[in-house]
């Protein structure tokens with residue numbers, strides 16, 4: 225038996241359902257028997273019927289069976305609904321949990337409830353070596369570091385699941401996270417598309433082979449946001465800076481689907497006449513790369529304070545740095561530049 229785990233698609237009326245189609249195609253390609261959707265499949269308490277119809281058509285293309293639980297966003301919408309297609313079931317019982325059989329593997333679904341902690345529902349009689357827990361809430365590795373007393377978003381702690389379930393199919397967090405204790409694997413697949421500016425990095429689903437309990441992350445060929453921190457230093461020139469940026473851009477995976485936010489940080493190289501000149505060089509490099517970019521922030525680039533190097537006090541330090549570097553067989557001019565950069569960073573914030 226093989227299952228795919230996704231969550232937090234947050235579908236809205238205006239969304240095209242391309243991502244969902246990609247997930248279903250991939251689940252078929254991977255020969256998954258089940259698709260688990262761990263909550264917040266819909267974004268709003270009142271998803272429109274047209275959306276439901278389209279979802280039903282796409283679900284129908286899956287060769288296996290789909291289980292969904294509600295999350296905090298779609299709890300209201302899914303209330304009273306039993307399925308979204310012939311081959312799906314919404315697990316939202318009045319009771320705290322329910323069990324389904326996935327070809328011999330136990331599936332224990334805990335539907336989302338406001339202001340309830342997972343531990344409060346008591347011990348679920350699951351087979352520790354052959355069970356999947358499906359839950360939408362905030363997971364913490366350690367109760368002692370939790371520190372909060374409120375029960376918002378159904379807190380669940382590692383100690384509540386470790387050794388009690390083989391796999392925890394979690395939903396709620398929008399960036400992927402995984403824990404593996406040896407007894408239990410807990411996974412947040414993250415949302416399948418970039419739902420907000422803070423949702424960065426490639427989008428993924430997780431496939432588990434329940435014969436061997438091996439879990440694999442699969443990155444989705446869908447648009448995603450990526451932030452690039454570009455260090456700028458005093459030695460950079462109109463030649464080295466584009467090279468440095470190109471080097472970082474070459475590391476961008478799935479270039480067709482990436483959308484970049486670039487933050488330049490460091491000290492403005494004296495070789496550039498202004499911050500605008502520096503910006504234009506970086507913009508040219510980004511445009512040449514063919515990768516889509518949303519913004520280029522220059523706020524993190526500080527300029528060497530005018531006249532700083534002319535102070536006799538500063539000159540003394542620079543001369544000292546140059547002299548020491550020379551004695552040690554290093555480039556005195558370089559040492560002078562780095563020293564100036566350091567001094568500048570102390571005075572200019």
Ligand SMILES: [Mn+2]
Nearest residue numbers: 264295296396
């Ligand atoms: Mn949620």
